[in-house]
Amino acid sequence: MSNLVSADAAAIIAVAFCMLMGALAVFQAALIAGVPIGQFAWGGRDRILPTRKRIGSATSIALYAAFALLVLQRADLITVIPWPDFTNIAIWVLAAYFVLGIIINGISRSLPERWTMAPLCALLAALTVLVALG
Known part of the structure; x- marks a missing residue:
């Protein structure tokens, strides 16, 4: 790990x-539940999601779990992926994913989505970059 962020801070x-x-x-579970x-x-x-979007929400939950495992591994709190080089690249891909989320949510026609999810993606991008630098 680089020394830009301490191990304790990264954790x-x-x-x-x-x-x-x-x-x-x-x-997402609340959305699935209607x-x-x-x-x-x-x-x-859609205030209440149709089936197709509920499936998307279920997929999102699985992705969130994978994202969490990746971040925990990059912070050296767990070991799930046996390839450190993969983890080091994947964490930056994840940061880029959240930056893309800022843009996509920022142009949403839904004001509630724009004003909650774009800033949340910005926060997640920042946290991901900090862990990547740890």
């Missing part, structure tokens, strides 16, 4: 990242 940041992933997973908060996701067109 704390990784845990904060995982807490946000957990909160997003709960949000809670009428769809204006905050998937373009905001």
Whole structure:
């Protein structure tokens, strides 16, 4: 690891990242359950998500778990992936994914989605970069 972020700081940041992933997973689970908060996701067109978007929400939960494992591994808190080079590249791909999320959510026609998810993606991108630098 580089020394730009201490190991202790990277660990704390990784845990904060995982807490946000957990909160997003709960949000996606609520969407799957039919809670009428769809204006905050998937373009905001459906308050209650149709089946196709609920499947997307379930896929998102699985991705959030994978993202959390990657960040925890990069912070040296767990070892799941036996290839450190893969982890070192994947963490930057994940950061780029969140930067793309800032853009996509920032141009959403849904104001609730734009004003909640774009800043959340910015925070997740920042946390991911900090762990990557750790």
